[in-house]
Amino acid sequence: MYRRVVRCLLSIVMLTSLAVAGNVAMAGTARADGCYTWGRSLSQGATGEDVRQLQIRVSGYPAYGAVLALDGSYGPATAAAVTRFQQAYGLSADGVAGQQTFNKIYELQDNDCTPVHFTYAELNRCNSTWSGGAVSAAQARANALVNMWKLEALRHALGDRPINTSSGFRSSSCNSAAGGSATSRHLYGDAIDLTGSPTFCQIVQRARYHGFNEILGPGYPDHNDHAHLANRSTRFWSAPSCGI
Known part of the structure; x- marks a missing residue:
């Protein structure tokens, strides 16, 4: 009888512990996303594809005159970019990408990984295949995605005012028809022309x-x-004319 009672008590303790552990795990895990879901917090020293995916989304926050490397290595530059991203959206700014940071990114992106205010279609008015440029179709499309995240950061910094794109990726034939340079970055999918408000100088x-x-x-x-x-x-x- 005594042993049966002890086993019963131990079972209750184990079940309670599992329930608590499960709640802790859920509390520390960012919700799933249709595009990409991070499964761990990231900070300096981390490496991997999850770091590179984060770098793409904070690539618009490298500071004046800088460009963030998308190398999958969480170094000081990535930590600084994450901090600026966090500051831009009123998050706790510690340079560590955790649940709060990932959830904000999830809010900002659609299920195809593009930021909510920009689309692949508007970055490619030339052809739907992304082919015929200076790089592979896959690379041109990847370059355009990075630029969209930079545009999202720019748009937010300009007071979340809409900015309109008029040209993005161009195949060689599209670039020639537009009178573009033979070395135009449009051929690489990493150039955008913008019109409308805010002003060009802004x-x-x-x-x-x-x-x-x-x-x-x-x-x-x-x-x-x-x-x-x-x-x-x-x-x-x-x-x-804009002092640049």
Whole structure:
């Protein structure tokens, strides 16, 4: 009889412990997402594909004149970008990507991994296959995704005012028809032309903080009617009418 009572008590204790542990695990796990779900908190020293996926989404927060490497390694630059992202959205800003940070990202993205205010379709008015450019279709599409997250950061910094894209990826034939340069970054899928409000000068001035190495605008030849943002290996900013 005594042993039976002891076994019963032990069973109750074990079940209670499991229930508590389950609640703790659920409390510390960010909700699932249709695009990508992070399964652990990330901080300096972490490596892996989950880090690279995070870097894509905070690539618009590298600080003035910088570009965040998408290398899957959580170093000081990634921690700083995460901190700026957290500050931008009023989160606890500690440079550690945990549940709160991931949940904000989930709110900001659609199930195809694009940010809620931009789509693949508007970054590619040339053809639906993303082919015919200077890189593979897959790479052009991947480049466009990174640019969309940078645009999302730029849009938020400009007061969440809509910004309109007029051109993104171009195949060689589309680029030729548009009168684009033979070395245009549009051929790589990592260039965007923007029109409408905010003003072109507001766009290019603010874009310097959001990971674009190529910024062209009013005062630069053939760029008085749009703002051009792109990525390249070296910095080239020119918008003389805007003080750049």
